[in-house]
Amino acid sequence: MLNNTVRLKQRPYGFTDKNTWNISEEDLPELKDNEFLVKVNYISLDPAMRGWLDDVKSYLPPVQIGEVMRAGNTGEVVKSNNPKFKVGAKVMGWFGVQSYAVSEGKQVLDISQFGLPEEKFLSVLGMTGYTAYFGLLDVGLPKSGETIVVSGAAGAVGSIVGQIAKLKGLTVIGIAGGKEKCDHVVNDLGFDTCIDYKGMDVMKKIYEHTPKGVDIYFDNVGGEILDAILTRINKRARVVICGAISQYNATSRPSGPKNYLSLLVNRARMEGFIVLDYADRYQAAAMEMAQWMAEGKIKSFEHMEEGLENFPEIFNRLFSGEKRGKLVLKV
Amino acid sequence: MLNNTVRLKQRPYGFTDKNTWNISEEDLPELKDNEFLVKVNYISLDPAMRGWLDDVKSYLPPVQIGEVMRAGNTGEVVKSNNPKFKVGAKVMGWFGVQSYAVSEGKQVLDISQFGLPEEKFLSVLGMTGYTAYFGLLDVGLPKSGETIVVSGAAGAVGSIVGQIAKLKGLTVIGIAGGKEKCDHVVNDLGFDTCIDYKGMDVMKKIYEHTPKGVDIYFDNVGGEILDAILTRINKRARVVICGAISQYNATSRPSGPKNYLSLLVNRARMEGFIVLDYADRYQAAAMEMAQWMAEGKIKSFEHMEEGLENFPEIFNRLFSGEKRGKLVLKV
Numbered sequence: 001m002l003n004n005t006v007r008l009k010q011r012p013y014g015f016t017d018k019n020t021w022n023i024s025e026e027d028l029p030e031l032k033d034n035e036f037l038v039k040v041n042y043i044s045l046d047p048a049m050r051g052w053l054d055d056v057k058s059y060l061p062p063v064q065i066g067e068v069m070r071a072g073n074t075g076e077v078v079k080s081n082n083p084k085f086k087v088g089a090k091v092m093g094w095f096g097v098q099s100y101a102v103s104e105g106k107q108v109l110d111i112s113q114f115g116l117p118e119e120k121f122l123s124v125l126g127m128t129g130y131t132a133y134f135g136l137l138d139v140g141l142p143k144s145g146e147t148i149v150v151s152g153a154a155g156a157v158g159s160i161v162g163q164i165a166k167l168k169g170l171t172v173i174g175i176a177g178g179k180e181k182c183d184h185v186v187n188d189l190g191f192d193t194c195i196d197y198k199g200m201d202v203m204k205k206i207y208e209h210t211p212k213g214v215d216i217y218f219d220n221v222g223g224e225i226l227d228a229i230l231t232r233i234n235k236r237a238r239v240v241i242c243g244a245i246s247q248y249n250a251t252s253r254p255s256g257p258k259n260y261l262s263l264l265v266n267r268a269r270m271e272g273f274i275v276l277d278y279a280d281r282y283q284a285a286a287m288e289m290a291q292w293m294a295e296g297k298i299k300s301f302e303h304m305e306e307g308l309e310n311f312p313e314i315f316n317r318l319f320s321g322e323k324r325g326k327l328v329l330k331v
Numbered sequence: 332m333l334n335n336t337v338r339l340k341q342r343p344y345g346f347t348d349k350n351t352w353n354i355s356e357e358d359l360p361e362l363k364d365n366e367f368l369v370k371v372n373y374i375s376l377d378p379a380m381r382g383w384l385d386d387v388k389s390y391l392p393p394v395q396i397g398e399v400m401r402a403g404n405t406g407e408v409v410k411s412n413n414p415k416f417k418v419g420a421k422v423m424g425w426f427g428v429q430s431y432a433v434s435e436g437k438q439v440l441d442i443s444q445f446g447l448p449e450e451k452f453l454s455v456l457g458m459t460g461y462t463a464y465f466g467l468l469d470v471g472l473p474k475s476g477e478t479i480v481v482s483g484a485a486g487a488v489g490s491i492v493g494q495i496a497k498l499k500g501l502t503v504i505g506i507a508g509g510k511e512k513c514d515h516v517v518n519d520l521g522f523d524t525c526i527d528y529k530g531m532d533v534m535k536k537i538y539e540h541t542p543k544g545v546d547i548y549f550d551n552v553g554g555e556i557l558d559a560i561l562t563r564i565n566k567r568a569r570v571v572i573c574g575a576i577s578q579y580n581a582t583s584r585p586s587g588p589k590n591y592l593s594l595l596v597n598r599a600r601m602e603g604f605i606v607l608d609y610a611d612r613y614q615a616a617a618m619e620m621a622q623w624m625a626e627g628k629i630k631s632f633e634h635m636e637e638g639l640e641n642f643p644e645i646f647n648r649l650f651s652g653e654k655r656g657k658l659v660l661k662v
Binding site: 222227242244247253254255256259263264268269270272273274277 | 389390553558572573574575578584585586587588589590591592593594595596597598599600601602603604605608
């Protein structure tokens, strides 16, 4: 049996391209005691993966040259020397960008019991959903009646943040690129409104749509939009730094938020978080989110692409905006 | 009786100069019921005053053209129609940059009872001390064994922050301009060490002096030092934004902290505060600080200048660094 793998060939400068990756066919090793073989069905594509390619100290070690690219996945156990993971079990774990993976079960969850489509465990019921859940509830500290602005509103995390905020009684304003996405954010996801950042006068629109100011800004993009929102924050506002997708491929050091002193005059807070810190509460979050989904209060959208060989091209779609919801690659 | 006043003549662009102010002699009005007349003895000079000159929405309304410049003061009641404030009482309040002020007692505290030098109520036992106290304890949340870096370490607020942090069992690293100030910070104030930002290789020095990283950064200066410290923060660090003295006279929009994404990977927080929010706890803070002073655990240094007519020149000394400790103008 052969394994198709995508390994890091050379570190990118700016955007990744074909030279970043080495795609090849490899023999699979024999299973040792306690190991099992997973046939990978879906690969989660996340902006954070770009950060793992840079050789800098961060919350996870960088992917090394020659290593299989790190990714979250779902798949099926097809061979097993591990009594806990039987052949036929559906599993979720960090299997990487490859068609098969050998595992001992570390950080692997059996998802067979839930009877839900696998890809949901890479979006709302997986890391993406947890990121939205803990970032909003634990860092954003939403209170009913407040106003939240969510950038990347049509994206994987932002779309869920806005829906949970709506559930919690907030006025929810999205920011997304293009009319089509903005319509989706309002009509399908139920945000109160959505600002098209690709249009003219973004600053003016932000001003018009936040007559009562901004209590929470959930930032997925960084850059100029972060700076603009800082001029609109209320007293004791919380700026949740979830990501800065506008900066991840920058080849020069990006400019910082010029209006950060607004934090001072407004006694406000800007705070980052990493979802991995909340691992002991993943299950509780997943159960609550599953309940909300069952009640129709939260919808999740996956943007599905296919073919491991297309990974290099599809990966950059995370940053070009050509997607809606969670980007998932079917192997 | 004549009153010498310093009124705002025109709003400054960048640094204030003689054209910013109108110094004149004026007649004092007759006292009405409940009013009393204060002979102003000391004027508190604070970097925040520069912000009050700009016509922008902030935590206090801007000083209007023609108004007496706002300032914190101490003085003595010399005439009174108010039974609560008798002639001879020493008082602390917002009397402004003038030699006499009429008050009804709003936000005025009788400090006669304490028997301490008046100027202490403009430094460690006044707003300056409260700023250090609440900024460090309520926003910085110090824990014994942690490392704190304090910029503006020889300044009014920074000098007190470091001493309280030392009391609380932290390793305290100051940043100040010049060898003389750094010696003062270590020898007189008891900081563990002090980095001279005017020397060469500030970044290298910061790196060398923070082998265990930085848990709290108490920022009085902003600019490049804030950016440098962001590269050294630990997991769950707190960056307390107290001020940005390097930016207050900027005529172009200052650059923001380029390394703000360090907040994300370190799950850290950058938070501003305004001391006025803690008014209901001023007295408790003053009593604790007075106790620490009595025990010799906290020292306060005032840099005294004299003459209301020198206000325009002395005011800019807040930003030139030519002072040590709290800058106070004796009328």
